[in-house]
Amino acid sequence: MGRWEPNGRGRLAQAALDLYVERGFDQTTVAEIAERAGLTERTFFRHFADKREVLFDGSSLLQQSMVDAVAAAPASASPMEAAAAALEPMGELFDQRRDFARRRHSVISVNPELKERELIKLATLTEAIAATLHERGVAEPAASLAAQATIGVFHVTFQRWVAPGETRELGELMRESLAELKAVVR
Amino acid sequence: MGRWEPNGRGRLAQAALDLYVERGFDQTTVAEIAERAGLTERTFFRHFADKREVLFDGSSLLQQSMVDAVAAAPASASPMEAAAAALEPMGELFDQRRDFARRRHSVISVNPELKERELIKLATLTEAIAATLHERGVAEPAASLAAQATIGVFHVTFQRWVAPGETRELGELMRESLAELKAVVR
DNA sequence: TAGGCGAGGTCAGCGCCTGACATCGAACCC
């Protein structure tokens, strides 16, 4: 058999990213995305909640991987150590897709609406980690604060990782930022 | 002269909040807001960028007050101390408007789109504080991390302050959360 | 082979938001 044939959802996501990169998010209509994918506008909205969501398809996978890591941290770990365990699988998850991440980032970073969506994804991540810390017996507000600090590190570090010219791997950058945070907060 | 007559902008903001509380954000159309304010839909959009923005009219004032506080921190303050100075004027700014804040919060907290907008306001705040820290000679990533931690504390604490039953003042809660953060990170 | 089911198409319509142009009253200038 030949090359893999992407399904409707995959074609839509691909077409959307391509068009957003080519001519900008605002200058792209959903009808155009659907047309390039060989489908109709209505079908786009059956797969994605809105025009922005198509750029955030991987977020549930990311969340699952973070939550699993926190849950799997040794029982002896402090709340902050457990939360920070979420950062360990990040290299695994992202290092192979750096150019995809960069294309995606180039679209999001110039559009306030897309930044909003990104931020709420990060907030959801934060809540998920806080909830996992609760299950480990961590009380409030320690759980929320540790989760917040962890996702703060993730966000800042991800930005550095997609920046042009940066070649270090994500895991290394994560460990570096985390050390910085500990040094700064006192 | 009689009671103060609110201008168009003020009437629109008031009508919007009232309607959002009465029947929910999604169930309110901009045309209805305008009608209650005695104006037209077009005029609403001349005053506010979109249907959500009307709930965030005070954000530039908040940002200014935080930035000023950071800039005014003593030169001897550490980066985190300087950033955390942004939290001190919060009681001044909010304690007199707690019921307004609660009404507003009751609308935002049940609507993802509105949470998105709130989050980007917080992110803008974070950047403004980081920039102010830069002017104080703080380098990256320390400035971003300190700003992030500070706004994280602000957000978590504000949520507690508007929670039903909470009677303590904002300043007190802020100091408490900040102490927690220091204890938790490390 | 009939029926279920999942992916997709078609159509109609609401509501958000914008550009272009018109109106009107207050302030300002001569």
Add this chain to the structure above:
DNA sequence: GGGTTCGATGTCAGGCGCTGACCTCGCCTA
């Protein structure tokens, strides 16, 4: 006073995002 400018608002037309309701078609399975 009369003209002028200017800011706030109204009117109109229209694009686009998004949704509900209903239909088609191919595939799987009892």
